[in-house]
Amino acid sequence: xxxxxxxxxxxxxxxxxxxxxxxxxxxxxxxxxxxxxxxxxxxxxxxxxxxxxxxxxxxxxxxxxxxxxxxxxxxxxxxxxxxxxxxxxxxxxxxxxxxxxxxxxxxxxxxxxxxxxxxxxxxxxxxxxxxxxxxxxxxxxxxxxxxxxxxxxxxxxxxxxxxxxxxxxxxxxxxxxxxxxxxxxxxxxxxxxxxxxxxxxxxxxxxxxxxxxxxxxxxxxxxxxxxxxxxxxxxxxxxxxxxxxxxxxxxxxxxxxxxxxxxxxxxxxxxxxxxxxxxxxxxxxxxxxxxxxxxxxxxxxxxxxxxxxxxxxxxxxxxxxxxxxxxxxxxxxxxxxxxxxxxxxxxxxxxxxxxxxxxxxxxxxxxxxxxxxxxxxxxxxxxxxxxxxxxxxxxxxxxxxxxxxxxxxxxxxxxxxxxxxxxxxxxxxxxxxxxxxxxxxxxxxxxxxxxxxxxxxxxxxxxxxxxxxxxxx
Amino acid sequence: xxxxxxxxxxxxxxxxxxxxxxxxxxxxxxxxxxxxxxxxxxxxxxxxxxxxxxxxxxxxxxxxxxxxxxxxxxxxxxxxxxxxxxxxxxxxxxxxxxxxxxxxxxxxxxxxxxxxxxxxxxxxxxxxxxxxxxxxxxxxxxxxxxxxxxxxxxxxxxxxxxxxxxxxxxxxxxxxxxxxxxxxxxxxxxxxxxxxxxxxxxxxxxxxxxxxxxxxxxxxxxxxxxxxxxxxxxxxxxxxxxxxxxxxxxxxxxxxxxxxxxxxxxxxxxxxxxxxxxxxxxxxxxxxxxxxxxxxxxxxxxxxxxxxxxxxxxxxxxxxxxxxxxxxxxxxxxxxxxxxxxxxxxxxxxxxxxxxxxxxxxxxxxxxxxxxxxxxxxxxxxxxxxxxxxxxxxxxxxxxxxxxxxxxxxxxxxxxxxxxxxxxxxxxxxxxxxxxxxxxxxxxxxxxxxxxxxxxxxxxxxxxxxxxxxxxx
Numbered sequence: 001x002x003x004x005x006x007x008x009x010x011x012x013x014x015x016x017x018x019x020x021x022x023x024x025x026x027x028x029x030x031x032x033x034x035x036x037x038x039x040x041x042x043x044x045x046x047x048x049x050x051x052x053x054x055x056x057x058x059x060x061x062x063x064x065x066x067x068x069x070x071x072x073x074x075x076x077x078x079x080x081x082x083x084x085x086x087x088x089x090x091x092x093x094x095x096x097x098x099x100x101x102x103x104x105x106x107x108x109x110x111x112x113x114x115x116x117x118x119x120x121x122x123x124x125x126x127x128x129x130x131x132x133x134x135x136x137x138x139x140x141x142x143x144x145x146x147x148x149x150x151x152x153x154x155x156x157x158x159x160x161x162x163x164x165x166x167x168x169x170x171x172x173x174x175x176x177x178x179x180x181x182x183x184x185x186x187x188x189x190x191x192x193x194x195x196x197x198x199x200x201x202x203x204x205x206x207x208x209x210x211x212x213x214x215x216x217x218x219x220x221x222x223x224x225x226x227x228x229x230x231x232x233x234x235x236x237x238x239x240x241x242x243x244x245x246x247x248x249x250x251x252x253x254x255x256x257x258x259x260x261x262x263x264x265x266x267x268x269x270x271x272x273x274x275x276x277x278x279x280x281x282x283x284x285x286x287x288x289x290x291x292x293x294x295x296x297x298x299x300x301x302x303x304x305x306x307x308x309x310x311x312x313x314x315x316x317x318x319x320x321x322x323x324x325x326x327x328x329x330x331x332x333x334x335x336x337x338x339x340x341x342x343x344x345x346x347x348x349x350x351x352x353x354x355x356x357x358x359x360x361x362x363x364x365x366x367x368x369x370x371x372x373x374x375x376x377x378x379x380x381x382x383x384x385x386x387x388x389x390x391x392x393x394x395x396x397x398x399x400x401x402x403x404x405x406x407x408x409x410x411x412x413x414x415x416x417x418x419x420x421x422x423x424x425x426x427x428x429x430x431x432x433x434x435x436x437x438x439x440x441x442x443x444x445x446x447x448x449x450x451x452x453x454x455x456x457x458x459x460x461x462x463x464x465x466x467x468x469x470x471x472x473x
Numbered sequence: 474x475x476x477x478x479x480x481x482x483x484x485x486x487x488x489x490x491x492x493x494x495x496x497x498x499x500x501x502x503x504x505x506x507x508x509x510x511x512x513x514x515x516x517x518x519x520x521x522x523x524x525x526x527x528x529x530x531x532x533x534x535x536x537x538x539x540x541x542x543x544x545x546x547x548x549x550x551x552x553x554x555x556x557x558x559x560x561x562x563x564x565x566x567x568x569x570x571x572x573x574x575x576x577x578x579x580x581x582x583x584x585x586x587x588x589x590x591x592x593x594x595x596x597x598x599x600x601x602x603x604x605x606x607x608x609x610x611x612x613x614x615x616x617x618x619x620x621x622x623x624x625x626x627x628x629x630x631x632x633x634x635x636x637x638x639x640x641x642x643x644x645x646x647x648x649x650x651x652x653x654x655x656x657x658x659x660x661x662x663x664x665x666x667x668x669x670x671x672x673x674x675x676x677x678x679x680x681x682x683x684x685x686x687x688x689x690x691x692x693x694x695x696x697x698x699x700x701x702x703x704x705x706x707x708x709x710x711x712x713x714x715x716x717x718x719x720x721x722x723x724x725x726x727x728x729x730x731x732x733x734x735x736x737x738x739x740x741x742x743x744x745x746x747x748x749x750x751x752x753x754x755x756x757x758x759x760x761x762x763x764x765x766x767x768x769x770x771x772x773x774x775x776x777x778x779x780x781x782x783x784x785x786x787x788x789x790x791x792x793x794x795x796x797x798x799x800x801x802x803x804x805x806x807x808x809x810x811x812x813x814x815x816x817x818x819x820x821x822x823x824x825x826x827x828x829x830x831x832x833x834x835x836x837x838x839x840x841x842x843x844x845x846x847x848x849x850x851x852x853x854x855x856x857x858x859x860x861x862x863x864x865x866x867x868x869x870x871x872x873x874x875x876x877x878x879x880x881x882x883x884x885x886x887x888x889x890x891x892x893x894x895x896x897x898x899x900x901x902x903x904x905x906x907x908x909x910x911x912x913x914x915x916x917x918x919x920x921x922x923x924x925x926x927x928x929x930x931x932x933x934x935x936x937x938x939x940x941x942x943x944x945x946x
Contacts (some may be wrong), residue, residue, distance in 0.1 A: 047800070048801055111701070228587075235790040237773045249723075299710060319797050322795060323791075324814070327520070343805045445700040445702055
C-alpha cells in the first residue's frame with residue numbers, strides 16, 4: 001500500500017506567477033492544439049526503418065519548438081537508432097532541477113483501414129483529438145512543454161531548472177537511452193524525474209503510478225520446407241510450419257488462462273493483502289476494466305481481479321501472427337515458414353533474461369524435429385517499483401489535486417516504460433509517474449485520441465507541479 | 474488398379490501429317506518460348522481484384538493468339554469474375570471433337586522476395602523457364618496450342634475438331650464454368666476432353682492421372698475486442714484472438730498427424746490392396762516425394778506411404794495466418810482479430826459441404842464465449858475418379874509413349890482441378906488428365922518453372938494425341 005500519510009500532505013497555494021501561468025494556459029488552448037497537430041503530423045514510427053527520416057524530421061521540429069521556448073541548451077543527440085532530443089533551462093538562481101522524460105516516437109498506425117480519420121492528421125471529434133501519438137506520448141509530453149511556456153511567457157522564467165529528455169526509441173525499448181545516461185550523466189542530473197506516459201482512471205480521476213510491469217518482447221519463427229509448396233501436391237506429408245506455430249503458441253497457456261511455461265511464475269512476488277485491499281478501493285472495478293478494453297467477457301488467470309491481472313500479475317500476449325497467404329481469396333500453399341510476435345509483461349521479481357530462457361526451453365522441448373524454430377528477443381525491460389517515500393510524491397499528489405480538482409489514486413499500471421528503470425538507476429531518483437492518458441485512449445490501437453479536458457488539466461497539473469517542486473529544496 | 478489391358482493398347486504410326494507437324498514443332502522451339510514469355514508477362518492473378526485488368530488483358534492476348542492460329546470461332550465469354558476464353562476449329566469433314574481445357578489465371582506471386590528473377594518476366598536458367606504460370610498452367614496449355622499450330626502450318630488443317638476452353642478463374646475454383654457449361658452445353662460438346670494441369674513423375678517419366686483430390690478452402694476468423702489494445706494496459710484480461718486462433722488451428726490435428734475433426738474420415742473409401750500395390754510399383758517412393766517437396770523429414774497420417782498420403786488420403790493444410798502486428802520490430806498490441814486460411818484435400822466419398830459442416834461444428838464446439846468465430850467457404854470441389862474404360866485412355870497412353878519415349882504410369886494426383894468434375898458432369902465424358910508438370914516445378918510457390926525438355930515432349934505428345942484420337946471414331 002503506497003498511500004501518502006495525511007500528515008505529510010502539503011498544500012499548494014497559488015502565487016501570482018502560478019496564477020498568471022494558469023490564465024495564459026487557458027487563453028491559448030486552441031493554439032496549443034494547432035501546435036500539437038503539427039507535432040502529430042510526423043509519422044515518427046520508430047520500429048519501421050522506412051520512417052527513419054520522419055522520426056528525424058519530428059526530432060528537428062521538436063528542437064525548433066524547444067528553441068522557441070528559449071531553452072538555454074537544445075540539441076539532437078544521435079544514437080544507433082533514432083535521435084534523443086535534449087533541452088535545458090537553467091535560470092541563474094539555485095533551484096532544484098526537474099527532468100521531464102517523454103518520447104516523440106510512436107507505434108505503427110496499422111491497421112490503417114480501422115481509422116476513422118488519417119492517423120497522422122490530428123482530427124477533432126467531440127471532446128477528443130484523434131491521431132497516432134496524441135495520447136502516447138506526444139500529447140502527454142506536450143502538456144509539460146505548454147506549462148513551461150506558460151511560465152516563460154508570463155514570468156519570463158521557470159520556478160525550477162528544467163531538463164527535457166525526449167526519446168525517439170521508446171517503443172523499441174529505449175535501446176540507446178541507458179548508454180547515453182551512462183556516458184553523459186552530468187547533463188541529466190536532477191532532483192526530480194517526471195514521466196507522463198501512463199493512464200489515469202478516467203476523466204477527472206487522476207492517478208499517480210507507483211509500479212510498472214516489465215516487458216520481454218520476442219519473435220518466434222518456424223521454418224519448414226525451402227519454398228512454399230502446393231498443398232494439393234504435398235498436403236499430408238509436410239509438417240506445416242503454420243500449423244506447428246499454432247501448436248507452439250497454443251501450448252503457452254493452459255485452459256484456465258495461466259501461462260503454461262515451466263517456471264514462469266516461480267519468481268512472482270506474492271501480492272500483500274494490504275495492497276490488494278488498496279487496489280480494490282482505489283483501482284478500477286472489473287466492470288470498468290471491461291469497459292475500458294471494450295470487451296463483454298473477461299479472461300485470464302483465476303483468483304485475481306481484472307485490475308490485479310493487468311498490473312500485479314504477469315501476462316503473455318500474442319501480438320501478431322504471419323505466414324503463408326493472407327491476401328484476398330484462396331491460395332492453397334503450404335507456407336515455408338510462419339512467425340509470431342509475443343510479449344510478456346513481467347512483475348517483480350521476474351527477470352526478462354530468465355523468462356526469455358524459459359520460453360526458449362519451452363519451444364525447444366516442444367518443437368518437432370520436422371521444423372526449425374528460432375526465437376529472437378526484441379525488448380527486455382525489468383519491472384519497476386517506485387520509492388514511496390521520495391519527497392516529490394507529496395507535491396505530485398497536490399499538483400494533481402489542483403489540476404484535476406481531486407486527489408489522485410495511487411496505483412500500479414500494466415504497461416512498461418523502459419526508460420523509467422534506466423533513469424532510476426542512472427540518476428538515483430525514483431521517477432514520478434504522472435500519467436495523463438485515459439484507459440480508453442486507444443494507445444497502440446486505431447483511433448488513438450487525446451481527451452481535451454484531461455489535456456487542459458494536465459497542463460495545469462504540470463504548472464502546479466513545477467511551482468510545488470520549487471518549494472521543496 | 475487402372476492399368477490398361479495389353480490387348481487394348483493401340484500403336485500409333487507416324488503419318489506424313491504427323492511427321493511434318495513434329496518437324497515444325499522442333500524447328501520453332503525458340504519462338505514458342507518467346508511467345509510463352511509474352512503470355513507469362515500478364516500478372517493474371519485471379520484471386521486479387523487489383524489484377525482484374527491484367528486478367529482481362531491476358532484473355533485478350535490469348536484470343537489474339539488463337540485468332541492468329543485460324544480458329545473458326547474465338548470469343549471472350551464474360552463471367553461474374555474473370556472471362557473464359559473459347560475457341561474452336563471445325564474442319565468440314567466429320568471428325569471427333571477434342572475439347573482442351575486449361576487455365577490462364579495464376580496464383581499470387583507472393584512472397585516476391587523469394588523469387589530469384591521477377592515472377593512475370595519469364596527467365597531462362599539452365600533447362601528451365603522461370604516465371605509464375607510457366608508450369609501452372611500457361612505452359613501446359615500452351616503445349617497444346619503449339620501442337621495445333623504445328624498441324625495448321627504444315628497440313629493446313631487439324632486431325633480432329635478442336636474446342637479450347639481456357640478458364641480465368643481456375644485458381645478460385647472455377648466458379649463460373651459450371652454455369653457456362655450448363656447454359657451453352659452445345660458449344661462444348663466433345664468426344665474427348667483433355668486437361669493438362671497435373672504433375673508427371675519426373676523428367677522422361679510421364680503419368681496419366683486417374684484420380685484427383687477434391688478441395689474445400691475456407692477462412693476462419695476470430696474476433697475479440699473492438700480495437701487492437703495495448704498489451705501492457707490489457708494483457709491478462711482479454712482473450713487474445715490470435716491465441717484463440719492458434720488453439721483452434723492446433724486442435725485440427727492429433728499428435729500422430731491425423732485430422733482430429735470428428736467424423737472427418739467417416740466417408741473415406743478404404744484403399745483396395747491391388748491399387749496400393751500398383752501405387753507402390755508405379756508411384757514415387759517416399760524418398761522421391763521428400764525430394765520433390767524439398768524436405769528432410771516427412772510427417773503425416775501413420776500407416777500410409779507418402780505417395781498414398783498425398784493422393785489416396787485426405788489432408789488439411791493451413792495456407793495462411795494473419796493477425797496483429799507482423800511488420801518490423803515489436804508492437805505490443807492485443808489484436809482485435811486474427812484469421813487463418815485453411816484447405817482440405819478430399820478423397821472419395823468425402824463431400825465438401827459435409828466436411829465444411831464438420832469443421833464448422835468443430836470450431837463452434839471449441840470456440841470460447843469470449844470471442845466470435847466466423848468460418849466462410851471459398852472453394853468446394855468434389856474428388857474425381859476417371860472412367861478407366863474410356864477409349865481415349867489407350868490413345869493417351871500411346872501418345873505419351875511417342876512424346877516421351879516411355880509409357881506413362883497410371884496414377885492418382887493430390888491436387889484438385891474444379892473443372893474436371895464439371896466437365897465430366899456436363900459433357901458426359903471422363904476427362905483425360907494428361908499432365909506435363911514436374912513435381913518440383915514450384916507450382917504455387919516462388920521460382921515456379923517449366924522444364925523445357927518436358928515442354929518439347931508435351932508438344933509432341935499433343936501432336937500424337939490428336940492424330941490418335943482422330944482414328945478412334
